[in-house]
Amino acid sequence: MQTLKSKKEYDRLRLSSQKIFGKYFLFVYIIDELLTDSKAGITVSKKVGNAVIRNKIKRRLRVVLFQYQQPDRLNKFFICNFIALKPAAFASWIDFKSDVINILDRLCSY
Numbered sequence: 001m002q003t004l005k006s007k008k009e010y011d012r013l014r015l016s017s018q019k020i021f022g023k024y025f026l027f028v029y030i031i032d033e034l035l036t037d038s039k040a041g042i043t044v045s046k047k048v049g050n051a052v053i054r055n056k057i058k059r060r061l062r063v064v065l066f067q068y069q070q071p072d073r074l075n076k077f078f079i080c081n082f083i084a085l086k087p088a089a090f091a092s093w094i095d096f097k098s099d100v101i102n103i104l105d106r107l108c109s110y
Contacts, residue, residue, distance in 0.1 A: 001069045004041030004079065013041070013081050020106055022099045024088035028081045029107060035077035040065055044084040053089045060093070064100045076108060 004010065013028050020027040042061055044054040061082055088096065 001065055002037050002039045004039045004081065009039065009079055010041065010081065013079060020103050022103045024085055024091050024096060024099045025103060026083040026085060027103045027107070028083065029078050030080075031076055031078045033077070035079070038069075038077050039079045041081040042084075043081055044088075048084050048086055049089040054084075057084050057088050060096055061100065064097050068101060068104055078107065080107075 004013075013030060016028055016030050018029050018031075020029070042058050044057050046054070048054060048057065061084075082100075091099070
């Protein structure tokens with residue numbers, strides 16, 4: 001899974017109506033058949049917490065995404081953005097990981 005970097009892709013996601021709400025994240029996505037690899041962005045605003053907490057959330061999310069990107073699990077290519085919600089700052093590792101995996105499983109089942 002590649003990192004979402006360009007402003008054009010973030011703007012495209014902002015207009016998307018395809019969303020999945022999790023306990024700790026809002027997941028905005030666009031399924032695109034022309035992509036050769038999925039792209040993911042991470043957004044953690046200052047409303048969630050200070051810099052230490054925001055970086056902790058980003059590190060945790062990167063680990064889960066790295067573990068999830070097995071070829072047999074991802075059967076679709078998509079552009080997505082994980083937007084952290086306030087409860088993500090206080091989530092245990094197991095709850096955090098299960099929420100992200102649940103969101104990605106729901107996406108791949110569509």
